Amino acid sequence: MPVSDGVISTLIDLKRVSEEGLVAQLTSQLRGLIVAGRVGKGRALPSSRRLAKDLGVSRNTVTYAFEQLAAEGYLAASHGRRPVVTVDGGERIEGAGAVASRARSSRPRLSPWASKLKQTDWPMSYQASLKPLRPGHGDAREFPNEIWARCLRRGAVRAARRELGPVNRTRLREALAHYLATSRGVRATTDQILILPSAQAALTLIAAVLITPGDDVWVEDPGYPGAAAAFRASGARVTGMKLDEQGMQRMPGMAAPKLIFMTPSHQHPTGRLMSLARRTEFLGSSRPGKTWIVEDDYDGEFHYDSRPVPSLQGLDAHGRVFYVGTFSKAMTSDIRLGYLVVPPALVSTLEIAQRHIGLIASSHVQEALAEFIADGHFLAHLRRVRRLYHARRDHLVEGLERHLGEVLTAEIPSGGIQLVARLKRGRADQAAVKRLVEAGVETRALSSLALGRPRDHGLLLGFAAWRENEISAALRTMASCF
Numbered sequence: 001m002p003v004s005d006g007v008i009s010t011l012i013d014l015k016r017v018s019e020e021g022l023v024a025q026l027t028s029q030l031r032g033l034i035v036a037g038r039v040g041k042g043r044a045l046p047s048s049r050r051l052a053k054d055l056g057v058s059r060n061t062v063t064y065a066f067e068q069l070a071a072e073g074y075l076a077a078s079h080g081r082r083p084v085v086t087v088d089g090g091e092r093i094e095g096a097g098a099v100a101s102r103a104r105s106s107r108p109r110l111s112p113w114a115s116k117l118k119q120t121d122w123p124m125s126y127q128a129s130l131k132p133l134r135p136g137h138g139d140a141r142e143f144p145n146e147i148w149a150r151c152l153r154r155g156a157v158r159a160a161r162r163e164l165g166p167v168n169r170t171r172l173r174e175a176l177a178h179y180l181a182t183s184r185g186v187r188a189t190t191d192q193i194l195i196l197p198s199a200q201a202a203l204t205l206i207a208a209v210l211i212t213p214g215d216d217v218w219v220e221d222p223g224y225p226g227a228a229a230a231f232r233a234s235g236a237r238v239t240g241m242k243l244d245e246q247g248m249q250r251m252p253g254m255a256a257p258k259l260i261f262m263t264p265s266h267q268h269p270t271g272r273l274m275s276l277a278r279r280t281e282f283l284g285s286s287r288p289g290k291t292w293i294v295e296d297d298y299d300g301e302f303h304y305d306s307r308p309v310p311s312l313q314g315l316d317a318h319g320r321v322f323y324v325g326t327f328s329k330a331m332t333s334d335i336r337l338g339y340l341v342v343p344p345a346l347v348s349t350l351e352i353a354q355r356h357i358g359l360i361a362s363s364h365v366q367e368a369l370a371e372f373i374a375d376g377h378f379l380a381h382l383r384r385v386r387r388l389y390h391a392r393r394d395h396l397v398e399g400l401e402r403h404l405g406e407v408l409t410a411e412i413p414s415g416g417i418q419l420v421a422r423l424k425r426g427r428a429d430q431a432a433v434k435r436l437v438e439a440g441v442e443t444r445a446l447s448s449l450a451l452g453r454p455r456d457h458g459l460l461l462g463f464a465a466w467r468e469n470e471i472s473a474a475l476r477t478m479a480s481c482f
């Protein structure tokens with residue numbers, strides 16, 4: 001039954017707990033009267049002054065309740081006028097919670113980029129905390145945090161003093177140009193080097209600048225899923241190339257693609273080193289300006305059995321090779337710093353894209369790293385952990401042979417931070433990974449890194465991040481799971 005103006009306040013019963021509580025109570029009770037049809041559509045509620053007086057509350061309490069009901073769609077309120085009911089009795093407007101849950105369940109129309117990225121994203125079976133023998137990591141416990149903290153402090157002060165802006169700080173580019181020339185044979189002027197938050201950022205940037213939907217891109221199979229994802233999302237037709245002992249192979253008869261992604265120093269995941277003959281073959285068949293090569297040297301700092309093979313980029317005399325690097329493995333992934341050496345013809349385009357996508361690293365960290373390198377800490381850290389990781393690789397290889405020689409065959413990489421152990425029998429690597437995770441050992445199934453139908457079955461095991469006693473314990477656990 002509709003009620004008259006004077007009666008509305010008598011139907012409201014407020015418990016005096018707090019001002020906030022009063023607003024909520026008043027909102028809810030007024031809403032109840034409207035929904036019950038006791039104040040019908042088109043009716044004006046009493047003014048805020050009048051209702052406040054009748055209820056013995058502040059005018060603000062009433063105003064806030066009116067505003068809330070107006071926001072929910074029950075009232076039309078305009079300044080200086082009494083609010084008017086806008087719904088019929090029985091009509092309940094969904095609350096914010098219901099709207100949000102409907103919004104979640106409805107399907108937003110995504111861009112082709114996002115849709116492809118979602119299709120291509122790979123399931124992360126990893127837990128939040130790092131467990132042995134998770135691959136892909138160096139040992140953050142060995143990082144000289146105190147020295148780094150001092151560099152960060154100085155970097156922050158220096159970044160503030162100089163008026164250079166945060167994009168591609170000169171001191172770090174100069175330090176990197178020198179380091180890359182002497183240790184990796186990379187030929188680059190400082191302006192060819194972009195400083196980015198990660199290697200993955202470099203791949204996204206290259207894809208954004210070069211890929212037109214439908215372009216062919218070749219990647220290694222099995223390979224690094226982050227690369228396939230970046231190029232697929234941009235609309236490329238990504239084809240996996242088989243590997244042999246010398247690394248990625250060219251398939252005879254296939255037309256040259258727009259771009260070839262490779263990890264020639266330590267193939268991800270197998271750790272194989274691409275032979276000089278194979279490098280020359282890829283370079284020879286890539287026409288300048290037509291086929292670009294992306295060389296991802298994510299962990300090239302770690303070589304144990306021989307002198308490092310110089311980069312592919314250094315062999316290229318025609319500006320066809322992008323060289324991608326990261327500090328995630330050489331230092332710690334918490335640093336979030338990578339870099340890209342860009343072929344001369346594309347430097348200004350890549351720089352524009354870098355600024356517009358916003359892939360800019362913190363000036364504090366860039367300056368800190370320049371300091372860390374200039375003071376010799378970077379090379380000292382590398383020398384130290386290289387020895388450590390070398391010993392850990394050998395420890396893992398020996399342990400695999402001793403504890404799991406019946407079921408797994410280790411491929412011994414000449415460098416890097418992880419290795420592949422192939423299943424001697426069967427293909428059930430994903431089931432094995434599941435069992436191992438439950439037992440507290442994290443690995444990755446080789447078959448999950450395949451692009452097409454998996455040809456390789458085994459486990460990707462990290463050794464760099466784990467002390468020898470941790471590796472031994474993990475191997476004993478693994479032995480009990482097979």
Ligand SMILES: Cc1ncc(COP(=O)(O)O)c(C=O)c1O
Nearest residue numbers: 198199200224268298326328338
């Ligand atoms: C082959 C390869 N490239 C690039 C990356 C990504 O490095 P970042 O952490 O700098 O994005 C990884 C990370 O695991 C990798 O394995």
